[in-house]
Amino acid sequence: xxxxTQAQTExxxxxxxxxxxDCVYETRDTTYYLFWYKQPPSGELVFLIRRNSFDEQNEIxxxxxxxxxKSTSSFNFTIxxxxxxxxxxxxxxxxxxxxxxxxxxxxGTQLTVLx
Amino acid sequence: DTEVTQTPKHLVMGMTNKKSLKCEQHMxxxxxxxxxxxxxxxxxxxxxxxxxxxxxxxxxxxxxxPECPNSxxxxxxxxxxxxxxxxxYLCASSQGLLETQYFGPGxxxxxx
Numbered sequence: 001x002x003x004x005t006q007a008q009t010e011x012x013x014x015x016x017x018x019x020x021x022d023c024v025y026e027t028r029d030t031t032y033y034l035f036w037y038k039q040p041p042s043g044e045l046v047f048l049i050r051r052n053s054f055d056e057q058n059e060i061x062x063x064x065x066x067x068x069x070k071s072t073s074s075f076n077f078t079i080x081x082x083x084x085x086x087x088x089x090x091x092x093x094x095x096x097x098x099x100x101x102x103x104x105x106x107x108g109t110q111l112t113v114l115x
Numbered sequence: 116d117t118e119v120t121q122t123p124k125h126l127v128m129g130m131t132n133k134k135s136l137k138c139e140q141h142m143x144x145x146x147x148x149x150x151x152x153x154x155x156x157x158x159x160x161x162x163x164x165x166x167x168x169x170x171x172x173x174x175x176x177x178x179x180x181p182e183c184p185n186s187x188x189x190x191x192x193x194x195x196x197x198x199x200x201x202x203x204y205l206c207a208s209s210q211g212l213l214e215t216q217y218f219g220p221g222x223x224x225x226x227x
Contacts, residue, residue, distance in 0.1 A: 033213075
């Protein structure tokens, strides 16, 4: 079965701290994509990254980095030197098997960055 | 440009009203989606259109009626809704069914 687990429901950090959001997934597919989205209080889901299962290299984009480990089925997201504007709900997502490949989302992690 | 627009931003309607939500994208995407999101929950897929044809209906009640007039537009017609239908309705689009989905800002719907 396809499943995404985000065990951290809520995280609070103080500005400038580093924070890691965990994502563990299950899939029967041999090749697949994984996604992270950010949802600020305004409601829009903002695309952050798509990672192909072929590519296990870590990715860095500014203060954001992602650690993909196929061996542990994890795709963790780290924010370095967090800022108040990083406060949002973060979703990890995985396409379901089948022709339409619709996304299944984890339950989300609410990140609050305190000034 | 990865913009998906949705109107209205907020909608309040009674249980006997008929209203429509609109979604538009000009990225040349051929797949469009409607999601429903309740507070503190992840988005739940409602409908998928691919090349203007409905390809997935996730057992959504008939009081929700999607329409894809052309490749840039997606509507969701609402009729005889229930208070439990109050939620954030998100539209998304992607180049194809296997590609990254880009979301609009959503319509916050309140059914009284």
